[in-house]
Amino acid sequence: MMRLTPGLRASLFGLGALVLTLLGAWLLFGRGTSPLQTDLLAMLPPTERQPVAEEAVERLSRASGDRLVFLLASKNDDDAKDAARTFGAALAGKPGIASAIAELPPFDLDQLTTPFLPFRFHLLTAADRALWQAPSPDVAGMLTRRLNEPFGAGIGTRLTDDPFGTLQHWLNTQPFNRSTLIPEDDLLTAHRGDTTYVMVIATLAGSSYDDQIQRPALASVEAATHTVTAAHPDVHILRTGTMFYAAAARAGAERDVHVVGIASTVGIALLLIGVFRSPRPLLLAFLSTAIGVIAAITITIAIFGQLHLLTLVFGAALLGEAVDYSIQYLCARANAAQAWNAEAGVRQVRPALLLALATSLLGYALLGMVPFPALRQMACFAIVGMLVACFSVLWLLPALARPAARRPVSPALSRIALSWQRPVSTLAQARRGLVVLGVLVVAAAPGWCLLDHDDDIHLLISPPAVLEQDTRDIASIAGMGTGSQFYLVQGDTVEQTLQHEEALTARLQAMIEAKQLDAWTGVTTMLPSAQRQQSNRDAFARVLENRSVLADAAEKAGFRAGALDAFANAWPGRPMTLDDWMAMPVSMPFHYLWMGQRGHAFASIVLPQGQDDSAQLAAAADGLPGITFVDKPASVSALFGRYRGYADVWLGAALLLVGVAFAWRYGLRAAPRVLAPPLLGIGLTLAALGYLGQPLTLFHVMALMLVLGVGANYAVFLREGEPHTAQRPGAAYAGVLLSAITALLSFGLLALSTMPALRHFGTTLLLGIGFTVLLAPVSLPRETSR
Amino acid sequence: MRYLLLFLLCLLPVGLAHADATAPRPALLDQVLQQLARHGKVRANFTQTRENPALAQPQASHGDLLFVVGHGMIWHMREPLEDTLVMTPSGASRIDANGDIAPVRDGNRGVTQVSQMLQSMLAGNADEPLRQFDVTVEGSLAHWSMRFTPRQSRMAKVLAAIQLSGNEYLQAIDVELRSGEATRIRFENTRDAGELTGVEQRALGGP
Known part of the structure; x- marks a missing residue:
C-alpha cells in the first residue's frame, strides 16, 4: 500500500465522497425517471421452470397492467350513468391518462354475426354436435324447434342464414356474449340487487410502475373522483388496476422511509448528544454514516440500474449499524481525554473495527449469494455502506477529530x-x-x-384492504378472472396446440358439469382445432351433401320452396383459421390468450374461473401432453x-x-x-x-x-x-x-x-x-x- | 343479439313501461302494474304464431306456461313437438320426457336474466325496461294495450315495436321486427296456478 500522510488520505477520501455524492444525486434526480422500483414482484427471481410460463405471467399482468378499471355504483340508475359519463369526460386527456372510455363506440348488431357466416358449417356447440352426430338426426324436428322457440327467434342470426340455429347456439357460448356487463344507454352496465354499476376504463399513458406516470395519473383520478362525488354524492366509485397497487406500495414504503429514517436520525442524535455532551462527535458520526449511505445508494443504482423500495427502507435502517464504527472511535476519543492522539486512536480501534467489518461483510456476502434480486441488492447496499462507513472512520475522521474531547463519555x-x-x-x-x-x-x-413457519406470498405484499375489496367486487360484478392461476398450453404446431387445449377443456367442462368450476376462457372456445372443425363439418355432411334431405325437411317444417337454397349453396364454406380469428374485431380483447410461436413451439393460455383450490385445478392437467398448470x-x-x-x-x-x-x-x-x-x-x-x-x-x-x-x-x-x-x-x-x-x-x-x-x-x-x-x-x- | 332478446324478454310476459324515465309515468301504467302484480303464480295456455317471409304459412305452436314470481317460468310446448324449457335466475334448463332436468349450456343467457327482471318488475319495480323503451298506454284497466318502441338506435334497426295488451291478466304479445318477421303470442284460460307438481318445484328451485 502506498504511504500517504493522514491529511492527504483524508482529503482524498473527502474528494471521493464528494464525487460519489454528485454522481448519486445525478442518478437519483438528474435523469427524468425515478430509479425507485415499486413493482414488488420484480424483485423476485423467476419461479417457473419454463421461461415461456414466466412470459405468460408477464403477458397476463400486462393485459390488465396499464389499465384502470372503475365501476360507478349507485342505487339511482340515472345518477350512476350520469356520473360515469362525467367521470369518463373528467378523466380523458388528463395528465398520465392516455384514454378513458365510458360510452361505447357505435357498432352494428350485424357485426356480431356476419363475420361468422363463412364458417357456419365448421362450428358446433357440444350439445349440437351430439344431436348432429346421432345415427339418424331428426332434421325436420330441429327446424321445427328453432321455428317455435319461446317468444320467437329471428333475433340474432337470420332464419335463412342459420335455419337450425347452430351458429346462434355457438355464438351464445362465445366469451364476448357472456359478459355480465351489457350495453345500456351506450354504457357498459350491470345491475346487482337495487344497485346499478357502470364501467369506465382508462388506459395509462405509460407503465403503472413509472413514477412519472403514476403521480399525475393518481392526481387525475382523484380530481375526477372529486368532480363526480361533488355532483353525485350518492355515487360510490370502485377502482382497481396495477397502478393503484404500485402506488399503495410506494406510499407505504415512503412512509416507512420517513418514519424509520427521521425517527432513527433524531433518536441517534439525541442519544449521541446526551452521551458525548458535545456537538462535534454528533457531526462526525453523522458524516461517517451519511457518506456510507450515499455511497451505498450510488453504487447500488450504478450496478442494478434501479433501487428497489425494499432496499431503500432496509437502507434507512442500516444507518444504525453504520454508525457503530464512528461510535467506537468517538468513545475511544472521549475515554482518552487529554491523552488523545487521533492517529493513535485509529491504531487502537482498528483491529476491532476491521474484525467487526469482516464479520458483517461475511454475513452480507452470504446474503448476496442468494439468487434473489432483492436480497442481492440489499447485500450490495449493505456491503458498500458498511465498507465506506468503516473506512471513513479509519481515514477521514482522524483529520476531523484532532482536538481531544472536552468531556468523557457520560x-x-x-x-x-x-x-x-x-x-x-x-x-x-x-x-x-x-x-x-x-x-x-x-x-x-x-x-x-x-416455532412454526409460513411462506405465504401475502407476507410480502399487503395491499390496502379497501383496494382488495374493490378488486374482488369488480372481478365478481364484471366477471373477470384474476389471472394469477392459469394453464399454459404448448404444441409443435398451431393445430397441435389447439388439440392439446381441447383435451384440457374437455376435462374443465366435466368439472363445470360437476359444479367444481364456474367457467374457463381459452382460444378454442372461439377457434376450434382444424380436427374438431372437420368433425363438425362431417356431422353436417349427411344432410347438406344430399339436397333432397334438406329440401324435404324444410318443406315439412313449413319453409317456402327454395327458402333455404342460399343456405344449401353456402355449403361447405371453409374452416376458421388462426388468421381469420385474429382478424375479427370481436376477438381483439382475447388476443392475449394466444401467445403465438415461442422458439419451435406454439403456446396459448386457458384461464379457469370459480375454483380456488389449486390442487383441483392442477389435477385437471395431470397426464395431458403440453399442458402446464401455472400458479x-x-x-x-x-x-x-x-x-x-x-x-x-x-x-x-x-x-x-x-x-x-x-x-x-x-x-x-x-x-x-x-x-x-x-x-x-x-x-x-x-x-x-x-x-x-x-x-x-x-x-x-x-x-x-x-x-x-x-x-x-x-x-x-x-x-x-x-x-x-x-x-x-x-x-x-x-x-x-x-x-x-x-x-x-x-x-x-x-x-x-x-x-x-x-x-x-x-x-x-x-x-x-x-x-x-x-x-x-x-x-x-x-x-x-x- | 343477446341484448336485444334480453330486452324483449324482459318486457314480454309482464309488459309495463313508460315513455321516459324522466317523464311522468302514466297513471294507467302503474295501475296495470299493480293489477298484474296481484298474481304471483300464474298458468295460461299459449298459442304462438310466427310470421317470416321465408315461411310458406305462419308457424304456430301451442302449450302452457307457468310463471312464478321469484323463481322463473316454464314454457311447455305441446304442439308441434314436445319441448319444455325452464328459465330461472340461475340459468336455462330443459325437462325431458322422463322429467329429468338438464342445463342448456348454449342457450341465450339473456333468457336467464329475464326471469330476474320479471321478478323485480312484478314486485313493482319496472325501471329496467323503462330505460330501454318509449311506451304509450291506451285503454282502461279492463282492457289496456301498451306499445314499446326501442330508444336506442342500435336496437331500433332490428326491432320495430312490441305491443302488449290484456285485462286483469296479460292476454297478448306482438313482436314486430324490421325484417318483416313477427311473433304473436295469445294467452287463454289464464288463472292462478295453485299447487305446483314435483317436477315443476324441482325445476324452479322449490317455490
Missing part, C-alpha cells in the same frame, strides 16, 4: 453499563456459566418447539420456503465462519466465549418468536443473519475495547450499549413498517440485538471481570 451510561456487565460477567464464569446456560436452554426449549402465488410461496431452507443452512455456515475467525484471533479456548452472545442471542430470539406465535419466514431468518453480524461486532468491540479502558470500568461496554441502542432505534423501528416482510425483519432484529447486547459481557475473559 458517566451515567458507564455506570449503567458497569452495573449490568459485572453480574453477567460473573455469572458467566466457570461452572456457574454452564448452569446459567442450561437454565437458558431449558427456558427457551418450549419456545423452539412452538404464481403458490410458486412464489414455494420459492420463499425454499430460500428459507437455504437461509437456515447459510446461518449455520456463517456461524461457523465467524467461529473460525474468532478462533484465529482469540484461540480455540476463548472463541466459544466470544461467539456465545450472538449464538445465544439467535437462540433466544427464536424461542421468543415461538412464544409470540410468529411463524418463521424468510425475512426472520434474514434478520437473524444480521443479528449474527451485529452480535459478533458487539462481542468483538467489548473484548477488544476492554483492555484500553482499564482505567474507566464499564467504558467499553458503554460504547457497545451505545451501538446497540442506535441499532435498536433504527432497525427496531422497522417493526412499525407497513410491509409485513419488513415488520418481521424489524421484530426479529429488536429481539435479537436486545438479547445479544445483554449477553455481550459474557465474551469478556475471566481476568478483567474480577
